[in-house]
Amino acid sequence: MAVAALAPSPGEGASDISCSSIFVVDGDTFRCDGKRIRLQGIDAPELDGHCRPGRQCTPGDPIASTDNLEGLMARGTTRCNQTDTDRYGRIVARCTSKGVDLSCEQVRSGHAVLRYAPISC
Template sequence: MIEDSLARSGMKRRDLVVAVAILMLMALIAARLEQHAGSEVLGGTARAADGDTLTMNGLRIRLSGMDAPELTQPCRRDGAEWQCGAAARARLAELLRQGAIACTLIGTDRYNRTLARCRVGGEDLGARMVREGLAVSYGDYEDAEALARAERKGLWGSSFERPQEWRQQHGRPQEEPHEVVGGILAMVLRAIGLQ
């Protein structure tokens, strides 16, 4: 009986070791694949849909890590209404006209929107929009926001509601700070019940 118990427990330990080894191998493979997932780059010309979204080659791309005022969102500056959402879109459009755009695709968000980091002339568009005060940090660009705030640029020189708060008050869909979902590692972890 003792021998049977030891044999069964040895079998359980061996099975556990094999299972852990398989999981580690799957995680390693997934991590390698995810490294390359962010390396897909789209290039060309683009059009601004709003202050944080552009269209390139028929694909609607949401700039990751920042959040611009909604297109119809107003702000107040010097006691007067200022169409900060329209201003953010106009500035993004102006930046997009400065040359060829290169967008590194990151993945999709929970709304199935394509998330990307885009550059024009080597400069990160999200960082530029936040630094100029026409977007707020939304999971990234905290340093750029701090500088814009200190210099009272754009939104920071006015009174405004953060875009997420404005959407909430005006019945627009809410979103969380950008995090890529559906990555290979996340899919593996969900498949084995660890996420």
């Protein structure tokens, strides 16, 4: 998918991000205008070679997780509200596409697990 423009939507705060198109990195991370955004409250299976030694990574199919997130985001404009910045410098955010909460839908569909921060779905 193409990289999107990253800008606050009219009338919204500085932490609100609107992406018209995106590049999905994996099942819980995507890029928008060169900025990495990490979905809040979930952990998706790691792509091959991305699970650091000694870390217990989320089980499952990383390709299916990535494809599912890409499909969710292809439905329409993705909007995010930044909640934090992680230790890797990624924006941590709650994001929706066509009104669907991406973190909650990744968990509901079995493509991620709840982890790191409590979220209400």
